[in-house]
Amino acid sequence: MKDEALKVVESVLAQGRTAMVEYEAKQVLRAYGLPVPNEKLAKTLDEALKYAEEIGYPVAMKLMSPQILHKSDAKVVLLNIKTPEELREKWGEIHENARKYRPDAEILGVLIAPMLKPGREVIIGVTEDPQFGHALMFGLGGIFVEVLKDVTFRIIPISERDAEKMIREIKGYPILAGARGEEPADIDAIVELLMKVSELVDELKDYIKEMDLNPVFVYEKGRGAVVVDARIILKVPEEREREIGQSYREKCA
Amino acid sequence: MGEKIVEELRPFFDPKAVALIGATNKRGKVGNVIFENFKRNRENGSFRGKLYPVNPKLDEIEGYRVYHSVEELPDDTDLAVIAIPAKFVPATMRDIAGKGIKAVIIITGGFGELGEEGKRMEREIYEIAKANGIRVIGPNCVGVYAPDTGVDTVFLPDEKMDRPKSGPIAFVSQSGAFAAAMLDWAAGEDIGIGKMVSYGNKIDVDDADLMDYFIHDDGINVVTFYIEGVKDGRKFIEAAKRITRVKPVVALKAGRTEYGAKAASSHTGSLAGQDVIYDAVFKQTGIIRADDFEHMFDLAKAFARLKGKLPKGDRIGIITDGGGAGVMASDAVARFGLKMAELSEESRRFLKEHFPPHAVVGNPTDVVGDTDAERYRLAIEAFVNDPNVDAVVVIVLFQVPLLEDEKIIDILADYQERSGKPIVAVAMGGRKTEHYAKMLEERGVPVYPTPERGVRALAGLVRYAEYLRKA
Numbered sequence: 140m141k142d143e144a145l146k147v148v149e150s151v152l153a154q155g156r157t158a159m160v161e162y163e164a165k166q167v168l169r170a171y172g173l174p175v176p177n178e179k180l181a182k183t184l185d186e187a188l189k190y191a192e193e194i195g196y197p198v199a200m201k202l203m204s205p206q207i208l209h210k211s212d213a214k215v216v217l218l219n220i221k222t223p224e225e226l227r228e229k230w231g232e233i234h235e236n237a238r239k240y241r242p243d244a245e246i247l248g249v250l251i252a253p254m255l256k257p258g259r260e261v262i263i264g265v266t267e268d269p270q271f272g273h274a275l276m277f278g279l280g281g282i283f284v285e286v287l288k289d290v291t292f293r294i295i296p297i298s299e300r301d302a303e304k305m306i307r308e309i310k311g312y313p314i315l316a317g318a319r320g321e322e323p324a325d326i327d328a329i330v331e332l333l334m335k336v337s338e339l340v341d342e343l344k345d346y347i348k349e350m351d352l353n354p355v356f357v358y359e360k361g362r363g364a365v366v367v368d369a370r371i372i373l374k375v376p377e378e379r380e381r382e383i384g385q386s387y388r389e390k391c392a
Numbered sequence: 393m394g395e396k397i398v399e400e401l402r403p404f405f406d407p408k409a410v411a412l413i414g415a416t417n418k419r420g421k422v423g424n425v426i427f428e429n430f431k432r433n434r435e436n437g438s439f440r441g442k443l444y445p446v447n448p449k450l451d452e453i454e455g456y457r458v459y460h461s462v463e464e465l466p467d468d469t470d471l472a473v474i475a476i477p478a479k480f481v482p483a484t485m486r487d488i489a490g491k492g493i494k495a496v497i498i499i500t501g502g503f504g505e506l507g508e509e510g511k512r513m514e515r516e517i518y519e520i521a522k523a524n525g526i527r528v529i530g531p532n533c534v535g536v537y538a539p540d541t542g543v544d545t546v547f548l549p550d551e552k553m554d555r556p557k558s559g560p561i562a563f564v565s566q567s568g569a570f571a572a573a574m575l576d577w578a579a580g581e582d583i584g585i586g587k588m589v590s591y592g593n594k595i596d597v598d599d600a601d602l603m604d605y606f607i608h609d610d611g612i613n614v615v616t617f618y619i620e621g622v623k624d625g626r627k628f629i630e631a632a633k634r635i636t637r638v639k640p641v642v643a644l645k646a647g648r649t650e651y652g653a654k655a656a657s658s659h660t661g662s663l664a665g666q667d668v669i670y671d672a673v674f675k676q677t678g679i680i681r682a683d684d685f686e687h688m689f690d691l692a693k694a695f696a697r698l699k700g701k702l703p704k705g706d707r708i709g710i711i712t713d714g715g716g717a718g719v720m721a722s723d724a725v726a727r728f729g730l731k732m733a734e735l736s737e738e739s740r741r742f743l744k745e746h747f748p749p750h751a752v753v754g755n756p757t758d759v760v761g762d763t764d765a766e767r768y769r770l771a772i773e774a775f776v777n778d779p780n781v782d783a784v785v786v787i788v789l790f791q792v793p794l795l796e797d798e799k800i801i802d803i804l805a806d807y808q809e810r811s812g813k814p815i816v817a818v819a820m821g822g823r824k825t826e827h828y829a830k831m832l833e834e835r836g837v838p839v840y841p842t843p844e845r846g847v848r849a850l851a852g853l854v855r856y857a858e859y860l861r862k863a
Contacts, residue, residue: 268669271625292672294629300862301676 141342144170148346148373157348157373160203161210162250164369168352171339173332174365178252184230188223190251197221201250202233206241208370213240219254255365258356259315259324263332265295265340265350267374273340273347277333279311280354287311296341302333315357324357328364348374397604400527401597403495405587406541407441407471411493413462413484414475415445417453422499422547423475427453429544439542444469462487471495473535473545478502481531482516489524496521497545498530504593505532518595527601533592534568537575540586540611548572559584560613560696561689562606564599566620568592574618574685582830583689584696586611598623600631607635614695616688617643617679619670629677636678637863640695640856644682645670678859680852687848694838694849695856698814702857705782707733708850709775710756712787713763713795717820717843718756721785724847730854733781739774746770761792765799772803776811783854785846787818790825797828805835814853818846 144167151159159167165175177194180203181187191198202215210216214236217229230249237244260280267273271294278290289310293301306312306329317323332355340347349372357364410430414423431454433439443456444465450458459465462472462484472493474481478500488496498517503510514531521528529535535545539558546553556578563578563585565571571590578585587609591597599617606615615635622628635641645667674681682688708730712718725732735755743753747767752758757775759767768786775784786804790797808815817839819829829839840846 268625268666270622271629271669271673274669274672290668292668293676294625294669294672297676304675 140171140339144339144343145346148343152346152373152375154205156205157375158205158208159371159373160205160208160247161201161369162203162247164350164371165366167339167343167371168366168369171335173335173339173352174328174363175369176252176255176365176367178250180248181251182248184227187226187230187249187251191220191223191226194251194253197254198226199250199252199254200226200229200233201252202237203247203250204237204241204244205247206244207237213237215240255356255367256358258358258364260354261315261329261357261364262290262351262353263336263355264290264352265336265347267348268294273344275305275333275337275340277305277329278309279314283309283311284353295337295344297333297337299330299334302330302337305333306330322359325360325362325364327360328362329355329357332364332366345376346373348372395608397601398608400494401601401605403470404497404527404529404536404589404597405538405543407495407543409442409444409466409469409471410543411444411446411459411462411465411469411472412475413446413472415447415450415453415458417450420549423447425547425549426473426475426499426545427456428549429546430542431456432550433542433544436542438539439544441542442466442468462491462493465491465493467492469493471497473497473499474531475499475547478510478513478531482513482520485517485520485526489520489526494524494526496526496528496530497533497535498528499533499535499545499547500530501532501592503531504595514593514595521596528596529589529594530592531595532568534571534590536590537585537588546572546575546588554579556583556585558586560611561585561692562602562609562612562615563588563618564602564615565590565618566592566594567618570618577685578689581689582833583693594623598627600624600627603631603635603641607638613639613699614692615639615641616682616692617641618685618688619643619645625673629673632673632677632679636856636859640699641679642682642688642691642695642852643674643679644685644688645674678856678863680856686845690840690845690849691852693833694814694816694853697833697836697838698816698853701812701814702860703783703814703850703854704857706730706854706858707780707782708847709733709735709778709781709784710787711759711768711771711775711784712756712789713759713761713768713792714787714789715752715758717787717789717818718758721787721818721843721847722756724844727844728848728851730847730851733778735774736778736780739778739780742774743771762794763792764794765796765803768795768800769803772807772815776807776813776815781813783814783816783850785816785818785843785850787820787843787846788828790819790821790828801828801831801835804832804837808835808837814850816840816846816850818843 147166169175179190197219200217207213220226262280262284264276273295274292278284283289291305315324351370352366354367415427416423430443445458448460504514536543553576568590606612708725710721751760757771775781817837819825832839
């Protein structure tokens with residue numbers, strides 16, 4: 140698990156970057172068994188058409204560029220593409236939008252992804268505290284995190300019991316438990332997600348500075364969850380920094 | 393590792409012979425106040441070690457021989473207390489190392505907190521200590537107060553600051569001023585403090601070391617911390633996890649300001665203020681967080697008396713002789729995340745059978761204003777035997793006319809001792825009530841002046857018990 144994830148990390152660092160694009164971040168997550176959609180990075184239109192066929196329409200397109208980390212601001216996320224014709228048309232549009240937003244944007248490709256069934260949105264995050272090390276954050280997504288800051292933290296590594304308490308102690312918990320006659324969400328899947336993120340960060344703590352899995356869709360009990368979007372900010376391990384004798388600079392954003 | 397830390401820190405709390413470097417006969421000086429503390433405690437028998445004042449310019453202080461240098465000190469010296477200007481401290485540390493003394497309290501301020509030169513001296517002191525296996529409390533601190541063994545390096549004179557009696561509470565504070573104020577306050581509140589440590593700039597002995605020490609200290613039931621900042625977070629977490637399995641820890645964390653928002657390149661980073669991180673650490677390690685110092689000592693008092701009978705759940709029963717106070721307590725139960733117990737049918741039947749019709753049976757049960765002690769006893773009897781009740785709050789308005797004060801105190805103390813369920817009392821009132829409250833506390837029942845504070849303290853017990861059950 141660690142080796143596979145490290146390969147991705149190393150290649151990003153080797154390019155002189157510390158901000159992973161979504162595609163790279165998800166490869167790291169996948170290496171640790173986190174549920175990510177079956178997505179593919181298309182470098183050409185032909186590849187895009189091929190992948191879309193494999194995945195099955197409708198699909199989503201997300202342009203990957205180290206210089207564009209706020210994809211929706213740059214309008215480089217296009218959803219619900221229903222036909223090959225539409226995909227051809229949008230291929231041009233998505234590239235144009237990227238160029239308009241950042242003329243110097245380096246484009247790694249376009250992620251072709253299945254359209255996901257919406258679920259209850261949660262956010263899982265990681266930050267590094269100077270005294271206590273990496274901390275794991277959990278909360279409901281959207282307005283709950285933006286406006287109400289209804290989130291909770293634990294220091295990594297966490298225990299399963301910590302994970303369960305985190306989920307239950309946010310104010311919005313009834314939304315997950317099933318308020319107003321809704322089916323309860325798959326709490327076990329969230330526990331598993333939190334445990335896996337904790338394990339991942341604990342093993343890669345010398346490399347990871349911050350992380351956002353936002354949003355994560357959580358489905359009804361027994362139906363699992365999926366990481367819809369992800370960001371990872373890397374740091375250069377100290378020994379490496381000395382070895383190279385120069386500090387990497389964040390080129391992006 | 394536990395045994396090693398006990399051996400290393402023992403001289404701070406129970407020294408055989410204390411060298412007071414910078415002892416003086418000038419009234420009000422730090423070196424004089426500390427000298428007077430030890431002298432007074434030798435006279436009253438609490439300090440049974442020897443006292444060796446050190447000062448190159450004096451031969452004798454109040455009948456004590458004064459040593460002119462560290463080198464001259466007798467070989468049985470096992471604790472050095474330093475109260476001389478900062479610039480002389482590094483050289484003195486080297487003398488102490490040469491003498492083989494392994495425990496040092498540096499009261500002197502003017503080090504790291506005042507800039508580069510001070511930081512350099514601190515590093516030098518630290519290196520001497522490390523190289524010679526010396527443990528250091530301070531610098532820039534008030535040191536140690538341990539009434540059972542008569543150790544008192546608090547440089548605030550006895551006539552200006554009362555010293556609390558001994559008790560099962562340990563109190564650790566980074567800030568010296570806060571520590572001194574708290575000791576004075578605890579004395580006034582009649583709260584017993586078994587050991588107080590104020591470590592100031594903590595170049596060596598820190599919170600984690602003290603937690604490891606207090607695990608093994610049988611005289612201490614609960615450890616309270618006033619924390620400004622933790623230097624080694626991982627060490628703190630590990631030590632906290634070790635001690636909370638054995639005894640409760642209560643922490644008051646100052647500085648609820650946010651720094652996380654600055655320079656955060658991720659969403660999570662912008663939400664991770666220092667305060668939420670401390671919250672996380674406390675939850676994960678089973679430390680009970682206090683909102684303010686009143687809360688801290690409310691919790692400490694409850695833990696000190698009820699550590700052996702933690703509640704098995706969060707269902708609270710309330711008995712009162714005033715309706716309003718019962719409502720306030722019920723509100724507090726909800727506010728602090730506890731549940732109101734549903735009395736069993738059996739309890740209801742029992743109470744209805746014995747109570748006059750105008751008394752209110754339920755939760756809260758209101759024994760009403762014409763109650764006597766026996767009516768309280770029946771209610772307590774029903775509540776502690778009810779399988780649906782985990783802890784009992786008994787509100788006693790001592791002002792009511794027919795209540796026999798001594799008898800109700802006997803009853804509460806008796807049930808506290810006999811039943812497995814914790815009982816917390818609330819007594820609202822003035823001087824007369826305070827007098828009864830003190831009597832109750834002496835008999836092992838923690839008493840609080842308002843329903844909120846009583847229930848809030850009980851909530852701390854419930855949280856700690858939950859942590860232990862799942863740890």
